[in-house]
Amino acid sequence: MKIKLEQLKKEAQEQLDALLERAEQVPGEAAEKFQELETRFLGRKGELAALLKGLKEVSDDLRREYGELANQIKKELEEKFSAAAQKIKSSAAKNEAVDVTLPGVKKQRGSLHPLTLVENELEELFSSLGFMVLDGPEMESDYYNFEALNVAPHHPARDMQDTFYVDKKNAKGEYDLLMRTQTSPMQVRALKKYGAPLRAIIPGRCFRSEATDARHEHTFYQLEGIMIDKKINFSHMKGVLELVGQRLFGEDTKLRMRPKFYPFVEPGSNGEYSCFLCGGKGCRVCKYSGWLEIVGCGLVHPEVLRAAGLDPEEYCGFAFGFGLNRLAMLKYGINDIRLFNGGDIRFLEQF
Numbered sequence: 001m002k003i004k005l006e007q008l009k010k011e012a013q014e015q016l017d018a019l020l021e022r023a024e025q026v027p028g029e030a031a032e033k034f035q036e037l038e039t040r041f042l043g044r045k046g047e048l049a050a051l052l053k054g055l056k057e058v059s060d061d062l063r064r065e066y067g068e069l070a071n072q073i074k075k076e077l078e079e080k081f082s083a084a085a086q087k088i089k090s091s092a093a094k095n096e097a098v099d100v101t102l103p104g105v106k107k108q109r110g111s112l113h114p115l116t117l118v119e120n121e122l123e124e125l126f127s128s129l130g131f132m133v134l135d136g137p138e139m140e141s142d143y144y145n146f147e148a149l150n151v152a153p154h155h156p157a158r159d160m161q162d163t164f165y166v167d168k169k170n171a172k173g174e175y176d177l178l179m180r181t182q183t184s185p186m187q188v189r190a191l192k193k194y195g196a197p198l199r200a201i202i203p204g205r206c207f208r209s210e211a212t213d214a215r216h217e218h219t220f221y222q223l224e225g226i227m228i229d230k231k232i233n234f235s236h237m238k239g240v241l242e243l244v245g246q247r248l249f250g251e252d253t254k255l256r257m258r259p260k261f262y263p264f265v266e267p268g269s270n271g272e273y274s275c276f277l278c279g280g281k282g283c284r285v286c287k288y289s290g291w292l293e294i295v296g297c298g299l300v301h302p303e304v305l306r307a308a309g310l311d312p313e314e315y316c317g318f319a320f321g322f323g324l325n326r327l328a329m330l331k332y333g334i335n336d337i338r339l340f341n342g343g344d345i346r347f348l349e350q351f
């Protein structure tokens with residue numbers, strides 16, 4: 001028994017020494033190995049405990065002698081183990097110290113989508129001019145998307161705006177839900193909700209049934225604007241749109257208006273800005289015309305005002321619609337409209 005106890009002490013000591021030596025070289029492992037050793041020798045079911053169990057079988061005298069020896073060894077080992085634990089802990093801490101000279105791990109930061117950048121810029125400008133920024137439903141009724149905007153059911157203007165129709169009948173048993181083809185339906189919705197006078201812009205996603213290619217996309221973004229008050233005229237519209245051009249493309253940007261038909265305005269017009277790339281001299285981007293077609297606009301049609309519950313004799317105003325994709329493409333030199341929704345990180349990371 002005595003020999004066994006001495007042997008145990010010796011072995012525990014040796015193993016512990018070896019562990020400490022190794023801990024200097026491979027600090028990561030030491031803590032785990034230490035636990036193992038401690039349980040093996042000093043644990044409740046460990047080697048020392050097993051020897052102590054054997055005391056029952058020896059005579060009373062010897063039991064006292066061995067008992068004392070065993071307790072002494074236990075105490076010694078416990079002290080040694082706790083000293084070793086301290087050592088391992090402090091060498092691990094030393095190893096965890098931060099080496100400030102190592103290169104850091106760079107945090108990945110996202111960036112804003114180019115459409116968001118253009119949208120933010122316009123929102124900032126229009127807010128400063130006192131326009132509200134509104135949101136509207138992407139799924140619209142046929143009424144708001146077309147009829148309230150003076151586009152009758154069989155009007156040829158619908159051909160240009162074929163879209164995705166929703167397979168659900170309304171209370172009257174008609175299919176009248178569709179994905180909005182433009183942000184213009186918000187003209188009537190906003191007027192109905194806020195009344196006149198009104199200044200609002202409405203950025204948002206629109207849809208058309210397009211065969212996609214580098215210039216056509218079934219899902220795209222517009223920014224609608226409307227200003228209604230008493231005695232608003234064409235020159236107010238021109239003033240506002242001129243400001244927008246200067247903000248987007250630079251101080252020297254000029255605006256010209258050319259007549260264009262849109263059912264919901266009269267007169268209707270296309271706002272063109274002098275090409276910021278060639279300064280109006282003519283280049284590939286402006287198709288050698290010196291001008292970029294940017295914005296549809298006009299004085300709000302009396303029928304639209306009536307649909308919104310306003311008296312066209314009392315109120316009037318202008319409305320306009322920007323294609324945000326086109327703006328972003330021009331501004332950032334993007335040559336394929338499909339990149340906006342493509343989700344290609346290599347594209348998005350550039351902004």
Ligand code: DAH
Pocket residue numbers: 181182183184224225262264265295296297298319320321322
């Ligand atoms: N909604 C038109 C389109 O998608 C753009 C537009 C033209 C908006 C004239 C307007 C406007 O508000 O007055 O082509």
